[in-house]
Amino acid sequence: xxxxxxxxxxxxxxxxxxxxxxxxxxxxxxxxxxxxxxxxxxxxxxxxxxxxxxxxxxxxxxxxxxxxxxxxxxxxxxxxxxxxxxxxxxxxxxxxxxxxxxxxxxxxxxxxxxxxxxxxxxxxxxxxxxxxxxxxxxxxxxxxxxxxxxxxxxxxxxxxxxxxxxxxxxxxxxxxxxxxxxxxxxxxxxxxxxxxxxxxxxxxxxxxxxxxxxxxxxxxxxxxxxxxxxxxxxxxxxxxxxxxxxxxxxxxxxxxxxxxxxxxxxxxxxxxxxxxxxxxxxxxxxxxxxxxxxxxxxxxxxxxxxxxxxxxxxxxxxxxxxxxxxxxxxxxxxxxxxxxxxxxxxxxxxxxxxxxxxxxxxxxxxxxxxxxxxxxxxxx
Amino acid sequence: xxxxxxxxxxxxxxxxxxxxxxxxxxxxxxxxxxxxxxxxxxxxxxxxxxxxxxxxxxxxxxxxxxxxxxxxxxxxxxxxxxxxxxxxxxxxxxxxxxxxxxxxxxxxxxxxxxxxxxxxxxxxxxxxxxxxxxxxxxxxxxxxxxxxxxxxxxxxxxxxxxxxxxxxxxxxxxxxxxxxxxxxxxxxxxxxxxxxxxxxxxxxxxxxxxxxxxxxxxxxxxxxxxxxxxxxxxxxxxxxxxxxxxxxxxxxxxxxxxxxxxxxxxxxxxx
Ligand SMILES: Nc1ncnc2c1ncn2[C@@H]1O[C@H](COP(=O)(O)OP(=O)(O)OP(=O)(O)O)[C@@H](O)[C@H]1O
Ligand SMILES: [Mg+2]
Numbered sequence: 001x002x003x004x005x006x007x008x009x010x011x012x013x014x015x016x017x018x019x020x021x022x023x024x025x026x027x028x029x030x031x032x033x034x035x036x037x038x039x040x041x042x043x044x045x046x047x048x049x050x051x052x053x054x055x056x057x058x059x060x061x062x063x064x065x066x067x068x069x070x071x072x073x074x075x076x077x078x079x080x081x082x083x084x085x086x087x088x089x090x091x092x093x094x095x096x097x098x099x100x101x102x103x104x105x106x107x108x109x110x111x112x113x114x115x116x117x118x119x120x121x122x123x124x125x126x127x128x129x130x131x132x133x134x135x136x137x138x139x140x141x142x143x144x145x146x147x148x149x150x151x152x153x154x155x156x157x158x159x160x161x162x163x164x165x166x167x168x169x170x171x172x173x174x175x176x177x178x179x180x181x182x183x184x185x186x187x188x189x190x191x192x193x194x195x196x197x198x199x200x201x202x203x204x205x206x207x208x209x210x211x212x213x214x215x216x217x218x219x220x221x222x223x224x225x226x227x228x229x230x231x232x233x234x235x236x237x238x239x240x241x242x243x244x245x246x247x248x249x250x251x252x253x254x255x256x257x258x259x260x261x262x263x264x265x266x267x268x269x270x271x272x273x274x275x276x277x278x279x280x281x282x283x284x285x286x287x288x289x290x291x292x293x294x295x296x297x298x299x300x301x302x303x304x305x306x307x308x309x310x311x312x313x314x315x316x317x318x319x320x321x322x323x324x325x326x327x328x329x330x331x332x333x334x335x336x337x338x339x340x341x342x343x344x345x346x347x348x349x350x351x352x353x354x355x356x357x358x359x360x361x362x363x364x365x366x367x368x369x370x371x372x373x374x375x376x377x378x379x380x
Numbered sequence: 381x382x383x384x385x386x387x388x389x390x391x392x393x394x395x396x397x398x399x400x401x402x403x404x405x406x407x408x409x410x411x412x413x414x415x416x417x418x419x420x421x422x423x424x425x426x427x428x429x430x431x432x433x434x435x436x437x438x439x440x441x442x443x444x445x446x447x448x449x450x451x452x453x454x455x456x457x458x459x460x461x462x463x464x465x466x467x468x469x470x471x472x473x474x475x476x477x478x479x480x481x482x483x484x485x486x487x488x489x490x491x492x493x494x495x496x497x498x499x500x501x502x503x504x505x506x507x508x509x510x511x512x513x514x515x516x517x518x519x520x521x522x523x524x525x526x527x528x529x530x531x532x533x534x535x536x537x538x539x540x541x542x543x544x545x546x547x548x549x550x551x552x553x554x555x556x557x558x559x560x561x562x563x564x565x566x567x568x569x570x571x572x573x574x575x576x577x578x579x580x581x582x583x584x585x586x587x588x589x590x591x592x593x594x595x596x597x598x599x600x601x602x603x604x605x606x607x608x609x610x611x612x613x614x615x616x617x618x619x620x621x622x623x624x625x626x627x628x629x630x631x632x633x634x635x636x637x638x639x640x641x642x643x644x645x646x647x648x649x650x651x
Contacts, residue, residue: 224498227445228512228564229488232480238511242502320502320544 090290094281095297103277104298110194110263110273111302115256117199122206127236129211140207147204153265156197160269162188190271198266202259209251213244245317253310260302274298327354396458397423397567397599399444404453406436406443413439415623417453421568421616424597428610428631431620432646437603438495440620441570444601445490446483457568462486488516491561491569496577497553499545499560505532506541509560517564524563531559535589551582555589562593569593569600576605607650611635619643 080086094100128140147155163184172178188196217240225235264275274295282291315325327335335353342349399421406414413436421427429437442448444455446463454475455462463483464475478486500508509528513519532538535555537548545553554574561569571590575583587609594600594613604610610617610631617634619627619642627640638644 218498220494220496220498221500223447224492224494224500226484227447227487227490227492227494228560229484229486229516230512231484231515234515238515239500243500317502320546323546 085289086293087287087290090287091293091297094287094291094294097281097294099277099281100274100294100298103272103274106271106273106277107260107263107275107298108302110191110198110266110271111256111260113191113195114198114202114259114263117195118202118255118259119206119210119252121199121203123210123241125203125207126210126214129207130214144204144207147201150201152197152201152262153268155201156193156266156269159188159196160190160193162193190266190269194263194266194269194271198259198262202255205255206252209248209255210244212251213246213248214240216247217243242317243321246314246321249310249314249317253306253313257303257306260306261299397421398458399568399599399601400454400456401440401444402454402456404440404443404455405451406439406448407451413623414443414450417623417625419618419625419628421599421601423599425599425615426594426613427601427616427618428614429601429603429618429620430605430607430610430646430650431626435620436623437620438572441492441572441601441603444568444570445487445492447492457486457489460486462490484516488512488564489567491564491566493554493557493561493569493571493574495573497545497550497557499553499557501545504542504544505537505548505556508545508556509563512560513563528559528563531562532556534592535559536585549582550578551585554578554582554586558586558589558593567599569598571600571602571604573603573605605650607635607647619646621646 081088125140125143128136129144131137166184168181169184169187170178170181172180221239221243222235225239230239263273266273267276267279270276278291278295282288312328315328318325338350338353341347399419401417401419404414404417405412417436417440419427419440429440431437439448443450444462446455449463454464461475463478463486465478465482467474467476499505500511503511506525506528509531510521510524513524513527514521529538529541532541535558537552537555537559540548540552540556545556548556554577558574574590575586578586583606587606590600590602590609591613602609602614614631616628617631618625619634619638619640621642627634627638627643633639634643635647638647
């Protein structure tokens, strides 16, 4: 009992601050019930909170986890360095070896061409599938069905052997005279077969990605475009697709990264892309592991570049979908440097730094200082 | 249709924006949403449609600009059928359905303002307004941009040309949507509950813009629950229930001395 009483008392004497305006604005029942209106609350007035320092919450678990991860990372790194069988000198030697660079170029060319075919045709297939024509719908459905069903490696070999089925290809009137004719092997070489195989099967997957993106655009956008009389092709290109891109981009970059590595399957055609080149070299000199590492490093580099590109592309298409764009890593670094400099030099912060970010970079942060710019950067 | 033209010219009123809806029926599956609608809107007139939820008001507007096909009946703007063309065949006259492309052209003369704005979120305010005149009407971009800025001025948002819709309040978005609908210089404007998605204090701004349009002689049909607006500006008030027009006439009659019981009970609820 003795512990309860003082608590009750204090609760009566110091009401929550929100109750205070009610006193002045005239809620007579509240005033008369508990409080003698003359006594000021015993708690510090709210203005004084600003002089208090805010400490971040303690996270002991995080420190333990960080230490554990650091130890594991150090072990892995040291084994990479100390185990001579990795043969890093060989890796360094072959990393920019001319034939490796040629192979890398082959991989990039193949990826770019297959992605262009895949996403170009995929978009067309998606639009066909969403069109009102039953014929176009079924053609698109049938295409996706066939090309998703047949294994890629089989498709590649089939395209490469097209010359067996059709020794010449010709342009002309259907069932009528031929106008132009080519040898199949001249048109579809290894590169052509690889692009066809990778691109056509990619199109089947991209079509579904693009279709999902279009379905994700609000029906009202289609209706508004139709109500304004905007031509059909323009509705797709200008209104619907740009908004669909927001959901298309993340999955597409995923697919393109898959394609980069997927090109290595083309070694069955003995096309000189990165992986095939590497296997040829280690077949000759038996330095298997270091050469695989060379390929791994290059795949890592390509994926990194694509991931960075993804960030900026996503940011581009986020315009209008979010109220304020998130800062880029470059902006974050620049702002941190400017904030650090202003703390060292005591000069005021440049106005280009958003207030929310400037405050977050302060050592003593808290909700009390977050709103005011007056406290930022040495004004204290 | 010739009758239509003579009446409008004889009265000396503007000759554009005469809407005739005749015997329109529309079903979704087995549910008949519109059951024989007849409506005439003369040039420069403001028609306000009132009615309980589900009575078919939105459907009627969507039928007028052919976002929905009718099952029976026709809609004509200034004597031109919406969605169909008259064709002579050896066996007599027929109505041939228009291609989507032709319908899109017709729609540029009917402005539509949606309940939830439907601005294009990825485009700026100015781009939203400029899009249709440039791509659908093939007008010069510079000329259209100048017109767009005038329209923004008119709806009180001259400083927001480069903002994106999500950076605007609901009321501002709706005013942009009105400017966008006006940009194709439509002969008829359709509003589907333009203020019902807005906070009460934003309703006034949007209604002011619509009132301004009404006073300058724009032909319009407004679906709304704002009875005060109807009383002030409507030339005709139409009361709809269950897919039919129950009663129509000047506001003094329909709002103050309704003949039908259903109109009376509805008005008692909303007033
Ligand atoms: N696409 C559709 N498919 C099936 N039924 C529909 C469709 N659109 C509308 N309806 C039905 O048609 C009827 C009329 O709808 P409508 O949207 O025209 O009503 P409203 O008068 O505009 O109502 P509110 O005031 O709530 O907007 C409703 O019963 C609705 O459920
Ligand atoms: Mg409605």
